[in-house]
Structure formats: C-alpha cells, structure tokens
Amino acid sequence: MNETRLQPTTHIARRMFELLEPICLVTFFADECNEELAALGHRTYWDGYFASRAAPLGRVPAQVVHAAFYNxxxxxxxxxxxxxxxxxxxxxxxxxxxxGSAASLRRILGAELAGSPGLRRAADLTTKAATSAPTEGRMMYAGMRTLEVPSDPVARLWHSATMLREHRGDGHIAALLGARIGGTEAHVLSALEMGIHPPESFGRIHHLPEERLAAVMDGMRERGLADSDSHFTDAGRATKHRIEALTDELAVPPYDALSPAERDELIAELEPITAILLAAGSR
Known part of the structure; x- marks a missing residue:
C-alpha cells in the first residue's frame, strides 16, 4: 500500500475512534444501562454485560462468546x-x-444538543460508515449488522458508534493474534503503556489467580516484552505500537464510504458532543 495514502487514512480511523469511544462508554460507565438491565432481572453488572453484548451472536455457547470477546x-x-x-x-x-445507553446520552448532552440538527447529521454519517464495511472475519461487527438501526437520532448515534467499536475490536483481535499476544497479555501491554506498576495490579486483571498472572508475566519476560522488573522493554513497546498501528489500518474500511468532505463534517459535528462526554467521564 502506498505510504503517502496510508498515513492520512489511518489518521482518520484513529481520530474517529477518539471521537466515538466516549459515546460508546456510556453503556459501561453511566447508570442508566445497568439500571435497565437490572430491572429485567440480571443479578449483576456482568450478567447484563455478557447477556446484552453477546446477544447479537444468537444463543451461542460460552466458548463462542469467550472466543469473540477474546480478552x-x-x-x-x-x-x-x-x-x-x-x-x-x-x-x-x-x-x-x-x-439505557440512549438515555445516558440524552442526560449528559442535554436536550438542546441531543435534539440538534448537528447530532442528527452526526448520527446519519456515523450510520453510513457503520453499515458500509465488509463483515468477513468480523464476528462481533457482523452480529450487530443483523440488528435494526434505530430511527431516533440519539439511539442511532449510539448504535452506529457501537457497531464501529465492535468493527475496530474485531480488527484489534486480529492484530493481537498476528503478534501472538493473548487476551491477558493484551491487558498487561495496556497497563505497561499506561505506566501501571506492577502491571498485574491493572483493574482488568488484578482479580485473576496469582499463578495465572505470574505465568503470563514469565512468558512476556521470556519473549523480551517485559524486563525482570516488569517494565516495558523496547521490544515490548514496539510490539504494542505495531498492534495499535495495524488496528488503525484495519479500522479504515467503514470510513471509505464517506467522502473527504463528509469525514470533515462528521468530525466537526462530533467534536462538541465528545467534548461534553469527556468532561462528564461518559457518566
């Protein structure tokens, strides 16, 4: 692929991730989604998480959900x-x-922005991108593509942003597999990048059995990804960089459906939405 073309295109994929991720995070950080799921009878946060996120796959066994979620x-x-x-x-x-997710967005954004022409346009363009990428090799994304796109602009924005998040996530898993990085190792790399020490204390993995975490860290040291003090090595940092760069590259296809003018317009419409969500911590 021509390097002069690749660089600005992958930049768009990274920028869109930065703008859309706070929209998706209300599902996990704000109260409304968990309250809706609890009202159905889900006993814990994780019951609701697995039940609702895996649902587009159909009633598949736990092994399939484990494979699709990966980490x-x-x-x-x-x-x-x-x-x-x-x-x-x-x-x-x-x-x-x-x-619940749409209700969180409406509350955080306020009635004026939630009902604005700018948000409607952002929802339309996000949906155009989210419904345009190939589904091959994208298990979670393909599952969401089978769902009806909501007509309400706020719900449509959340739905399409989440579709793009799953598309990117499927690509990220492919990048991790290509680098021979397992799910727990991926969390360790993230912890190392964030400067968390020891990386085993990272909130996504700290609850795992000590012997499991010790085995993962030993394996990463043997591969030269972490040093004896559980800090990043140059090789580990380079591996993380390659994974993220490939993730960006694999996230490009949805945005090929948008013209350069539409990409610029989408960024402009999303920026004030994302700014409010970031200030609120998507809560």
Missing part, C-alpha cells in the same frame, strides 16, 4: 452464558442496553 480469562464467559439468557431473552437485554 476475558478462561471461564469468565461461562459464569454468565448461557445462564443470563435462560429467563431473560437476549432480545430483551439488547433493547435494555439500547434504551
């Missing part, structure tokens, strides 16, 4: 799937996830 430890998906679907239909969890 959860062995057995974590099985603690919630299929039991979270036994009394609550997946479709109900999906609907609750959408209602």
């Amino acid at each position: 959860f430890a062995d057995g974590e998906a099985a603690r919630h799937i299929p039991s979270a679907w036994e009394t609550i239909p997946p479709e109900a969890s999906l609907a609750a996830r959408q209602r």
